[in-house]
Amino acid sequence: MLAALTRAGYSNTRARRSVLEALFEANGQASPSELLVLGRAHHPALGIVTVYRTLEVLSELGLVRRLHQDDGCHTYAPVQHHHGHYVICVRCHRTIEFEGCDIGAVIASVEAQTGFKVREHWLEMFGLCPDCLAPGRDAA
Amino acid sequence: MLAALTRAGYSNTRARRSVLEALFEANGQASPSELLVLGRAHHPALGIVTVYRTLEVLSELGLVRRLHQDDGCHTYAPVQHHHGHYVICVRCHRTIEFEGCDIGAVIASVEAQTGFKVREHWLEMFGLCPDCLAPGRDAA
DNA sequence: CGGTTATTTGAAAACCATTTTCAGTTTTCA
């Protein structure tokens, strides 16, 4: 990821490195303010503005994806699959990317129903992760 | 919709009526500030706070659905189908609800891939509506 | 219909995530 940034012409700075590290230490996904806290473990002077700016660059390069929360705030997850979507645990917020979103048929049906030409879609799933499903781990 | 509000124990007020009217005059969906403008045509004293509060009530009653925009802002659409999702025109913002979101197979595959138990999902599609697709209407 | 109470309303203020501004710092590169 750092290499991709450099390749794209961006400087290799301490602040950006700390954001990248934070991103991988998170639970699959994290908000800018969570990344600030995690990132400061590596670079105490890190500022929230730089977290936002780094995430913006990473998004543009397709290295990170922005997830939408119900309240309208955002969360960011490293991209693993080119066409990936996410399942988010409603209890612990663990987030996993999945691929094989086979909704071609749904899109075709929507196009037929509405006359629209669909270009992109958002799909996010919410549920419980294996750990939070397991009985006896309610304290987690 | 008004009847449903009354049935649920809410007062039938001029302000709420104007928000309902605005909702149906919109292009399938509208933001709170757009609803304020539309609603004021019916009730000039309408305030934005009441628009928000009315939408909140309508959401709770399942009469309206909140759509998420890329920037995190929200838009509201009247509910037509119990399990509906929306296609939004990226050009004119016309929004149409569709049903028959047949992603049971996708959900099953995600559950198998990740071990999560999926409870709900968000699905929004973006594209061009028939009018905006039509050539020669570029001025619209 | 008139009076009383409970509900609702709108303005202003508070909130909070995100963006912009700007002067100082760090990187890059020759």
Place this chain on the structure above:
DNA sequence: TGAAAACTGAAAATGGTTTTCAAATAACCG
């Protein structure tokens, strides 16, 4: 190593949304 370009953080600005609170309105009862 030194100059120029890129980057950074703090503080201020923005803008959608929520809270507060006194005034207005609707519902209800007689």
